[in-house]
Every structure is written in C-alpha cells, then in structure tokens.
Amino acid sequence: MIAQLSRTERQWAAVLAILLALLGLTMAIAARQGPMAVHGFMALALGVGLFIAVGSVLEKPQPATSRLAQYYDDPTKVGIALAMAWGLFAMGIGLWVAALMVWPDATFGHAWMSYGRIRPVHTTGVIFAFGGNALIATSFHVMQRTSRTRLADQLSPWFVLVGYNLFLVWSVTGYMMGVTQSKEYAEPEWYADIWLVVVWVAYLVLYLRTLARRAEPHIYVANWYYLAFIVVVAVLHIVNGFALPVSFAGAKSYTVFSGVQDAMVQWWYGHNAVAFFMTSGFLGMLYYYLPVRSQRPIYSYRLSILSFWGITFFYLWVGSHHLHYTALPHWVQTLGMTFSIMLLVPSWASAGNAIATLNGAWGRVRDDATLRFMFVAAVFYGLSTFEGSFMAIRPVNALSHYTDWTVGHVHSGALGWLAMVTFGAFYSTVPLIWGRKAMYSAQLIEWHFWLALAGLLTYVFSLWNAGITQGLMWRTYNAAGTLNYSFIESIDAMRPYYIARFLGGVLFLAGICVGAVNIWLTVRGVRGQAPDRPLALQGAE
Amino acid sequence: MSLFKAHYNLEKKSIWLVIGIIAAASVGGLVEIAPLFTIDQTVETTPDMRVYTPLELAGRNIYIREGCYACHSQMIRTLRDEVERYGPYSLAAESQYDHPMLWGSKRTGPDIARLGGKYSDEWHAAHLNNPRDVVPSSIMPAYSWLAETGLDVSDLGAHLAALRALGVPYTDAMIENASTDALAQATPDSDAASGVAERYGETTNMRRFSSRKTVTELDALISYLQILGQMTQTAYTAEPKEVE
Numbered sequence: 001m002i003a004q005l006s007r008t009e010r011q012w013a014a015v016l017a018i019l020l021a022l023l024g025l026t027m028a029i030a031a032r033q034g035p036m037a038v039h040g041f042m043a044l045a046l047g048v049g050l051f052i053a054v055g056s057v058l059e060k061p062q063p064a065t066s067r068l069a070q071y072y073d074d075p076t077k078v079g080i081a082l083a084m085a086w087g088l089f090a091m092g093i094g095l096w097v098a099a100l101m102v103w104p105d106a107t108f109g110h111a112w113m114s115y116g117r118i119r120p121v122h123t124t125g126v127i128f129a130f131g132g133n134a135l136i137a138t139s140f141h142v143m144q145r146t147s148r149t150r151l152a153d154q155l156s157p158w159f160v161l162v163g164y165n166l167f168l169v170w171s172v173t174g175y176m177m178g179v180t181q182s183k184e185y186a187e188p189e190w191y192a193d194i195w196l197v198v199v200w201v202a203y204l205v206l207y208l209r210t211l212a213r214r215a216e217p218h219i220y221v222a223n224w225y226y227l228a229f230i231v232v233v234a235v236l237h238i239v240n241g242f243a244l245p246v247s248f249a250g251a252k253s254y255t256v257f258s259g260v261q262d263a264m265v266q267w268w269y270g271h272n273a274v275a276f277f278m279t280s281g282f283l284g285m286l287y288y289y290l291p292v293r294s295q296r297p298i299y300s301y302r303l304s305i306l307s308f309w310g311i312t313f314f315y316l317w318v319g320s321h322h323l324h325y326t327a328l329p330h331w332v333q334t335l336g337m338t339f340s341i342m343l344l345v346p347s348w349a350s351a352g353n354a355i356a357t358l359n360g361a362w363g364r365v366r367d368d369a370t371l372r373f374m375f376v377a378a379v380f381y382g383l384s385t386f387e388g389s390f391m392a393i394r395p396v397n398a399l400s401h402y403t404d405w406t407v408g409h410v411h412s413g414a415l416g417w418l419a420m421v422t423f424g425a426f427y428s429t430v431p432l433i434w435g436r437k438a439m440y441s442a443q444l445i446e447w448h449f450w451l452a453l454a455g456l457l458t459y460v461f462s463l464w465n466a467g468i469t470q471g472l473m474w475r476t477y478n479a480a481g482t483l484n485y486s487f488i489e490s491i492d493a494m495r496p497y498y499i500a501r502f503l504g505g506v507l508f509l510a511g512i513c514v515g516a517v518n519i520w521l522t523v524r525g526v527r528g529q530a531p532d533r534p535l536a537l538q539g540a541e
Numbered sequence: 542m543s544l545f546k547a548h549y550n551l552e553k554k555s556i557w558l559v560i561g562i563i564a565a566a567s568v569g570g571l572v573e574i575a576p577l578f579t580i581d582q583t584v585e586t587t588p589d590m591r592v593y594t595p596l597e598l599a600g601r602n603i604y605i606r607e608g609c610y611a612c613h614s615q616m617i618r619t620l621r622d623e624v625e626r627y628g629p630y631s632l633a634a635e636s637q638y639d640h641p642m643l644w645g646s647k648r649t650g651p652d653i654a655r656l657g658g659k660y661s662d663e664w665h666a667a668h669l670n671n672p673r674d675v676v677p678s679s680i681m682p683a684y685s686w687l688a689e690t691g692l693d694v695s696d697l698g699a700h701l702a703a704l705r706a707l708g709v710p711y712t713d714a715m716i717e718n719a720s721t722d723a724l725a726q727a728t729p730d731s732d733a734a735s736g737v738a739e740r741y742g743e744t745t746n747m748r749r750f751s752s753r754k755t756v757t758e759l760d761a762l763i764s765y766l767q768i769l770g771q772m773t774q775t776a777y778t779a780e781p782k783e784v785e
Binding site: 181 | 545548549552553555556558559562563565566567568569570572573574577578580582583584602605606607608609610611612614616618619620622623625626630631632633634635636637638639640641642643644645646647648649650651652672673676678679680681682683684685686696699700703704706707708709785
C-alpha cells in the first residue's frame with residue numbers, strides 16, 4: 001500500500017512520521033509521568049513504526065502513472081476496516097456497561113473498569129470511532145465518485161485517517177486512566193483536542209481540493225452534507241473545547257466557561273454533535289448509497305435543498321432543550337423548544353425524500369438486505385427526529401429528562417439510523433472497491449439485518465418502558481400528598497428493563513460480528529469484476 | 542423560482558457553499574449564547590458565595606475523573622416533585638465557579654445538588670467503599686481504591702492559579718498555601734489548620750473525613766460531597782418562584 005505513494009509522497013510521509021515521533025517524545029519528556037506521558041509514548045511508537053514502514057519502501061520504484069486513471073480507494077479500505085474494528089470494540093464495551101447496570105460488582109475493584117470511566121469509552125467508541133471512521137471512509141469514496149475525479153493527493157487521506165485514529169486512541173485510553181474534561185461527547189483533554197483540530201483542517205482542505213478537481217459542474221447533495229459535517233463540527237469542537245491547562249506538562253485543564261454559560265455551550269455542542277456528526281454526515285452517506293443501490297434517482301432535488309438548509313440553520317438553536325426547567329434563563333429554553341419543533345419539517349423532508357426515492361424499487365427493498373438496511377435507517381431517522389422534537393416540548397421533557405427514555409432515544413438514532421445506514425453503505429462499497437462481484441454471502445447480510453433489527457427494537461422498547469416508569473415513579477404522590485416512591489424503589493423497578501436492554505445489545509453485537517465475518521470473507525475471496533462509475537480524466541473547469 | 546436558480550449556481554462553488562454553511566449555522570448559537578454573558582439577571586447575585594477549598598477542589602476533580610456525573614445530576618429543576626425530593630431548585634449562581642459545570646443529564650442515581658450535610662462522613666466512606674453495604678439494592682460501582690490512594694496535593698496551587706485566571710476569586714495566599722491547606726483541612730489538629738479557617742472562613746468543614754491515618758482521595762471526595770449545595774445559602778433564603 002505504501003509503495004503506491006509516489007517518491008515525493010513517501011519522503012513527505014517519512015518527514016511527517018519523524019515529526020509525530022518528535023511530538024510524542026516532547027509530550028513524554030514534558031509530562032515525565034502520568035497519562036500524558038503514556039500518550040506521548042504512543043505517538044512516539046506510532047511515529048517510529050510509520051517511519052520504519054515508509055523507510056523500507058522509500059527507494060522502491062515509482063508506481064505506474066496508470067494509477068492516476070483510477071480512483072484511490074486504499075484509504076477507504078483501511079477506513080472501513082478500522083470502523084468495523086472500532087464498532088466491535090465499542091459495542092462490546094457498550095454491552096459491558098449495560099451489564100454493569102445489572103451486575104454492578106463486575107468492576108472487580110479496578111478503577112479503569114468502573115462504569116464512569118468506560119461509559120465514555122462506549123459513547124466515543126460508537127459515535128466518533130465507529131461512526132467517524134465510517135464517515136471518513138465513505139466520504140473519500142463518495143467525493144471521488146460524485147466528482148468523477150481522483151483524490152487530490154495520496155498522502156493527506158492517510159494523514160487524516162492515522163491522525164484521527166490517534167486522537168481516538170488517546171481519548172479512550174485517557175478515559176480509562178481518568179483523563180476527561182467531563183463534557184459529554186467532548187471528554188478528551190486539551191492536547192487531544194488541539195491535535196483533532198489539526199487533523200480536521202487537513203480533512204477539510206483535502207475535501208475542498210478534491211472538489212476543485214471535479215469533472216461535474218455541480219457539487220452533488222451528498223457532498224453538501226459531508227461539508228456541513230466537517231465545517232460545523234470544527235466550529236463546535238473549537239468553541240466547546242476552550243480550556244486552560246493547569247500546566248503544559250499535564251493532562252488536566254479547566255474549561256473556560258463556567259456554570260450556566262458552560263451548560264449552554266456544552267449542549268449547543270452536544271446536540272449539534274448529534275446534528276452534524278450523527279445526522280449531516282450520515283445523510284451524506286444516504287444521499288449517495290441509497291440512490292445507487294436502489295438504482296433510482298433522488299425523489300426531489302428541491303426537497304433536498306430545503307431540508308439541507310433547514311437542518312443546517314435550525315439545529316444550532318435547539319441545544320437548550322437539554323436544559324428545560326434548569327437555571328438556564330427561560331427565554332433560551334423557549335427558543336430551544338420552538339426550534340426543536342420546527343426542526344421536524346426539514347428532518348421529515350429528508351426522511352420522506354429518501355423513502356419516496358424507493359418508490360418503484362420496493363421489490364429490491366424486499367429482496368436486497370443491503371438496501372433494506374438503508375430503508376430501515378431512513379425510517380428510524382424519521383422516527384428518532386419525531387421523538388426528539390416531541391421530547392423537546394417542555395412538559396414532555398419534565399417527564400423524560402434524566403431518565404432512560406433519553407438513552408433509548410439516543411440508541412434509536414445511533415443503532416437505528418447511524419449504524420443501519422453505515423452497514424448498508426459498507427455492504428455496497430466493499431465488493432466494489434475490493435473488486436468482488438458481490439458480498440461473500442447474501443445470507444449472512446440477511447442474518448445481520450434481522451439480528452440488528454431485533455436487537456434495536458428490544459433495546460428501545462425496554463428503555464422506553466424504563467424511562468417512562470422512572471419518570472412516573474419520581475412524580476407519583478400518594479393520598480397523603482407526599483411522594484409515593486423512594487429513589488431506590490425506582491432503581492429496583494428498572495432491573496427487568498436493564499436485563500432486556502442487555503439482551504438487545506447482545507443481539508445487535510451478534511449482528512455486527514456476522515457483518516465483520518462477511519466483510520472479511522469478501523475481502524479474502526475470489527477477485528471478480530464490479531461495475532464502478534467511470535473516472536473522468538479531465539476536469540470540466 | 543429564482544431562489545432555486547440561485548442555489549443552482551451556489552452549488553457550483555465549494556467555497557461559497559462553505560461560507561453559506563458557516564453563516565446559516567452561526568445564527569442560533571450567537572443569539573442564544575452571547576447574551577448569557579451580558580445579561581446581568583442570568584446569574585443571581587450572591588454576596589455569601591464561597592470558593593472551593595483546595596481539598597474540595599481535589600475531591601471535585603476525582604468526581605470528574607471517575608465519571609460520577611454520568612449517573613448523578615447536580616441540577617434540581619423547578620418542578621414540585623423535585624423540590625420536595627431534593628430541596629430548593631438549583632440557582633445559576635450556585636455553579637458560577639464550576640469550571641466545568643456538572644449539571645449532568647441522567648439520573649441513574651439520585652440528584653446530589655444538595656447532598657452536603659445530608660449524610661455523615663462515615664456513611665459516605667462506607668457507601669463509597671461498597672454501596673451495597675448501606676443500600677442493599679444499589680447499582681452504583683464500589684470505589685474501594687479511593688481509600689487506598691494517597692491524595693496528590695503537589696500541584697494544587699497551579700490548579701487554583703488556573704481557576705483564578707478564569708475568574709474564580711482565589712487570593713495569592715490561597716494559591717501559595719494550597720497544598721498545605723488541602724492536607725490541613727483534613728487534619729484539624731495540625732498547626733496549619735488555623736490558616737485554612739483564616740483563608741476560607743470559620744464555617745469550612747475542618748475534620749478527618751475518613752478514619753485513614755493519611756489524607757486519601759476518599760477524604761477529598763467526601764469533603765467535596767459534603768459542601769454540595771452549601772456554596773451559598775441564597776437558594777434556601779430567597780423567595781422561591783413558582784414551581785410547576
């Protein structure tokens with residue numbers, strides 16, 4: 001794979017590897033001990049490893065120029081493999097976290113195993129590691145096909161992939177060592193945050209350079225969504241990450257904002273991580289793979305425009321619905337609630353546009369589990385966005401907030417939408433870029449589909465019940481006019497639902513295991529010929 | 542439709558698309574967040590507001606490190622059942638020195654915004670060692686290693702200095718004596734103890750928080766848990782607004 005880089009690119013790769021090793025060494029020396037030193041040594045080891053790998057092929061002959069007449073899919077391949085590996089890991093951790101809520105002693109007295117430390121490992125692992133690698137991998141694939149051009153260069157995609165995964169490893173190992181900013185979905189500490197900004201800028205520059213080479217005059221809808229994902233996540237990450245390190249030789253920092261302002265910034269970030277990471281990015285995925293797989297054009301171009309700008313504008317207003325009835329000023333809560341309800345319009349416009357696209361292809365939805373993954377994803381996208389708007393209504397939120405209903409809602413989005421559309425996209429892409437006629441086994445895709453759907457439904461139904469039960473128990477009064485239940489009674493009532501949730505997780509994890517095996521066997525299998533969109537050799541502009 | 546025509550041209554220019562995305566996405570945050578820093582009524586005035594002592598701050602950092610906020614909120618909403626279960630609803634002022642805030646988003650366990658003083662130190666020590674010893678059906682993890690781990694106080698001065706740079710009113714004397722004060726608060730019979738009372742007030746909780754001979758992470762965490770809801774008395778004395 002490295003031999004596919006040109007001589008100049010290999011030299012630059014070697015330089016970058018040395019710089020990474022030096023960065024790691026500096027961190028390790030500055031920190032001397034503790035988690036930051038461990039992270040420094042990780043970067044040092046990675047830099048040295050990459051340098052050796054690049055150095056061993058540095059003087060090999062240049063790759064044939066015929067490569068420039070093909071799409072560059074090596075980073076996509078690695079990205080898909082990483083996404084699947086992270087998915088197995090993070091969903092496995094999720095199962096463990098779920099188990100801890102039924103068998104709390106499964107921590108065995110080890111700090112790094114306890115619930116509070118591994119819960120962010122699960123959330124970061126699924127959203128940012130599984131989801132993020134899937135987005136990066138598919139965006140490389142989609143931007144090339146929809147632009148009919150090759151990636152702008154061969155080195156920066158690797159910088160993005162390797163850099164992003166270093167950020168992820170720093171994050172999850174940091175949590176286990178007790179390094180966290182405690183900001184939900186933005187837990188990594190200051191040096192990891194800064195590193196992510198560098199990686200992210202490289203990602204945006206690569207995306208724009210590739211778009212600039214496009215042979216199609218118009219930028220396709222999928223790319224608008226991927227761009228919104230990259231750009232807005234950068235803004236959110238930078239503002240929410242403002243922090244003052246106690247010392248540049250240690251991991252600990254203090255957030256610049258405090259109290260109510262910090263809460264608002266946190267949920268402005270938190271809800272828009274949902275919007276621009278878990279929604280925009282994956283809508284980009286859906287807008288490419290759904291029409292390709294169903295062989296139907298997108299139902300409405302105008303609806304695409306309306307929903308894209310609606311989502312991009314409305315979402316940034318709604319974060320305050322996480323803070324109903326709190327010390328946040330009432331007017332901000334009201335704005336958040338109002339925009340949350342309005343947000344249903346562009347959300348359902350997107351979901352409706354996707355489902356209407358399948359009109360005339362329902363036979364394929366029935367026969368092809370890959371397409372069915374994407375259909376179910378669009379349905380759950382519609383359901384989750386409806387549920388989200390509903391839960392943002394203040395009196396509903398009075399009941400649902402702080403309960404497992406919220407957790408169920410997030411999983412209906414993460415499992416039902418994010419993971420489902422990703423599996424659909426992967427099963428479409430894998431045979432294509434590895435040059436196979438089809439996936440190794442259509443039967444295994446069916447197995448994966450039904451395991452995933454059964455797991456998802458078990459999960460969300462058990463947590464709907466759990467959340468509503470909890471919410472009602474907390475506010476039930478007896479005839480004497482006092483609260484009827486102690487808090488611990490509401491915990492006791494959760495046990496059957498937590499067990500059911502665990503079983504739902506088992507099913508979903510079993511599904512992704514089947515998927516990983518199927519992808520592995522496809523990659524190993526006999527080479528065939530898969531039809532691909534032709535690359536245009538000359539740009540239109 | 543001229544708007545769609547305009548978009549027809551916009552989607553040919555990647556830079557304009559990026560600018561459009563940033564413009565559309567900026568409005569909501571600017572309208573909702575910027576005024577929170579300028580409108581005076583956002584945070585109530587609290588003349589009796591105190592700061593965390595170095596020991597309490599160390600305890601708070603342990604609370605963050607262990608991810609306690611994932612299951613315990615510190616934000617009592619303006620709802621009748623919450624006020625009756627947990628105490629007066631939380632005011633913005635109470636977390637004005639909290640970098641970051643720990644309001645939380647989930648109550649797998651109860652809210653602890655007003656936990657301070659509700660239980661004895663012994664109860665907390667036993668509960669943290671193994672929650673099921675005191676609450677048989679609790680599903681909270683055991684934090685038995687806290688009592689085994691000595692508290693690192695070496696760089697607490699730098700922590701206080703960082704917080705002062707962000708607006709928390711720590712004095713030079715507080716920063717200078719942070720490490721000594723942290724240990725002294727949990728060893729009230731030591732010579733340094735008088736300095737803690739002098740710098741942080743006579744009402745500071747000065748006592749051994751656990752039965753350990755040296756000051757451990759358990760002491761720091763309990764000292765933090767015991768001042769939750771006690772940073773200011775405003776919430777207990779102010780005229781309450783209507784709860785729903």
